[in-house]
Amino acid sequence: MKSTSELTDFYYKNLYPTLKKLDDERKHLRYRIIVIGVLYTLLFFLLFLAFSSPNTLSGDFLAFFAFAYFGLGTFIYKFLIKDYTKEFKNKIIEPLIHAIDEKLTYASEMYLPQHYFNKSELFTSSPDRMSGNDYVKGYIDGVNIEFSDLHAEKKHKDSKGRENWSTIFRGLFIVSEFNKTFHGKTVVIPDTAQNTFGSLIGNWLQSKNLSRDELVKMDDVEFEKEFVVYSNDQIEARYILSHSLMKRLLTFKQKSKHPVYISFIGESIHMAIYYDKDLFEPSVFHSLLDYKIAMEYVKTLHLAIGIVDELKLNQKLWSKR
């Protein structure tokens, strides 16, 4: 697999003509967005003045107005950048993915099916709405892998019966074949209890988590600090999480710089990296040639596709061959 520096080279060399063209488009688009944004805000302000009188000026009225302003604004913004986004994905993201491996398939508007998310058991609440994009699927070094951007949300009703949505997960979701055979369920999630309450009370709280299986204490101090493991099979959890895999997961976590959730269920390893934003979207207000922006695309892709090599998923145990 190509390294991140090779990919950065590819981004700046092979994609340069396209980038240059797209960046010009971006500047026009930015101008258009600013002009339309100013006009839109002005119009809304006038509307607000026209409708508001001392007896209508309640909290509800203000909330409704703000909601309409942001809702419609987002819609218009998305509409304006639609073509630009599509072009960016087809001409930049897709070639970048193919530069890593030609046989990977990419669909910019699809996302991982919801049953993967539910099956992973990484998050205890089940989502009422799923969205996502940038679906990649393929076969790397003999290992099946697929991933996409996901946004899972849950619906709540407040006391007045109004609907609102809270995010369960937003970020990169990866599903890949695992190199060992197992039958139980093992879930590895970031350790928040132990970090906030210290190890004694934290440990006690973790063992009392009713929505999860049994707590598994791992024999790697660093790993225990970062993660907490739940499983329905104490022995199998350690069979999966060998000392070397724990080290590799720690390195992965440090590389990703975001919370990482991992589960081993069925035949697969599920990984959810909580970026809390939509990835692989074109920047509108910063140059596409900006090194920081380029590195974000390259690094995220490299991280996702690199798990096969990073976690040695290609070193299948003999019975899986």
Add this chain to the structure above:
Amino acid sequence: MPTSLIILAVIVIVLILMYNSLVSKKNQVENIFAGVDAVLKKRYDLIPNLVASVSKYMEHEKSLLTEVTKLRAEANKPNISEHEKIALDAKVTSALGSIMIAVENYPDLKANENVMHLQHSLNEVEEQISAARRAYNQSVTDYNNAIEMIPTNFMATAMNYQRKEVFEIPQTQRENVNVKELFN
């Protein structure tokens, strides 16, 4: 209700909780040991096959093979204690390691499909055993902590719970045998 009754009730509840937590820790150890036993048995089942396939070739290591067979027979005896099983496991691991290293000296054996198959199976069982050992060690540590730490230690003494021993992770043993044999 008089205060003394409330205090008595609280003491009784605390005692019950302590008792139950100790029992559950002891059962957890036994439970996991059953898992350890199952994978150890898996490995013992591979031994006759292994000995049969390599004995034709291995002239100089006959003593190693008889030792492994003897260890297996010992492990298969009924009613051996956890303590003995742990000791036997360490010996078997070391002896099997030496056999596997010796196999490297016989090109015919190394290429033999049957031996290769056995080698892979052994490697896999070895990984499962290592996981089982780690799980067992953790449960024993929890148990030992409970019977030595205040306040559960008083209860443990009353219940006559004894410290249990953990598995040594036998990494170095293998290498020791290896080096010695190479220079002989």
